[in-house]
Amino acid sequence: MLKLKYNEMVGLIGKKIGMTSIIDANGSKIACTVVHVEPNVISQVKTVETDGYSAMQISAFESKEKHSNAALIGHFSKAQSAPMRHSHEFRVDTIVGELGDKVDVTIFGEGDFVDIIGTSKGKGFQGVVKRYNFNGVGPSTHGQHDRARAPGSIGSSSYPSKVFKGVRMAGRMGGKRVKNINLQILKVYPDQNLLVIKGAITGHKGSTVVIEK
Numbered sequence: 069m070l071k072l073k074y075n076e077m078v079g080l081i082g083k084k085i086g087m088t089s090i091i092d093a094n095g096s097k098i099a100c101t102v103v104h105v106e107p108n109v110i111s112q113v114k115t116v117e118t119d120g121y122s123a124m125q126i127s128a129f130e131s132k133e134k135h136s137n138a139a140l141i142g143h144f145s146k147a148q149s150a151p152m153r154h155s156h157e158f159r160v161d162t163i164v165g166e167l168g169d170k171v172d173v174t175i176f177g178e179g180d181f182v183d184i185i186g187t188s189k190g191k192g193f194q195g196v197v198k199r200y201n202f203n204g205v206g207p208s209t210h211g212q213h214d215r216a217r218a219p220g221s222i223g224s225s226s227y228p229s230k231v232f233k234g235v236r237m238a239g240r241m242g243g244k245r246v247k248n249i250n251l252q253i254l255k256v257y258p259d260q261n262l263l264v265i266k267g268a269i270t271g272h273k274g275s276t277v278v279i280e281k
Contacts, residue, residue: 127152190243
């Protein structure tokens with residue numbers, strides 16, 4: 069296991085376990101999220117000389133070879149690693165470690181602030197009231213009938229005779245890439261590969277998240 073100095077690595081890939089709560093020193097109850105971070109592998113190193121910029125690719129969660137194509141198997145074989153399910157590239161100023169090294173949760177410390185990148189829960193096709201907090205069309209009286217959750221007018225008539233791009237209308241909601249910023253790490257459990265992060269983070273239980281410093 070590669071033991072890095074504090075703040076040398078910029079992030080890891082983990083899996084959201086769920087939410088719980090802890091009691092702080094003042095007796096206050098704090099909602100928090102538990103993230104399981106298996107040791108990640110440095111699967112690619114990019115340099116200014118070879119790629120035009122400096123970056124490190126981190127990969128996590130082993131996959132069977134029969135579920136991976138030849139390109140992935142060849143890519144990870146360079147790092148002497150089994151194929152991985154998820155990879156993420158971090159831009160860095162200085163390359164830390166070598167190809168094939170493993171990195172764990174010890175790069176984080178209690179009290180650190182991190183950003184979490186994940187995919188929001190999919191909510192299916194939703195109307196404008198739920199999707200954009202519309203109020204519906206007018207009051208319930210004055211001739212209104214079944215218009216409490218209607219979107220209302222979406223444009224002009226004879227001119228411009230079209231609906232402009234970006235008009236807020238009903239449609240698919242959720243399932244998008246979201247970044248939660250400035251979340252504090254409350255606890256680090258290296259023996260169990262767990263991080264306890266203050267507050268809620270994007271995604272359903274078991275979803276993959278990227279933890280950035």
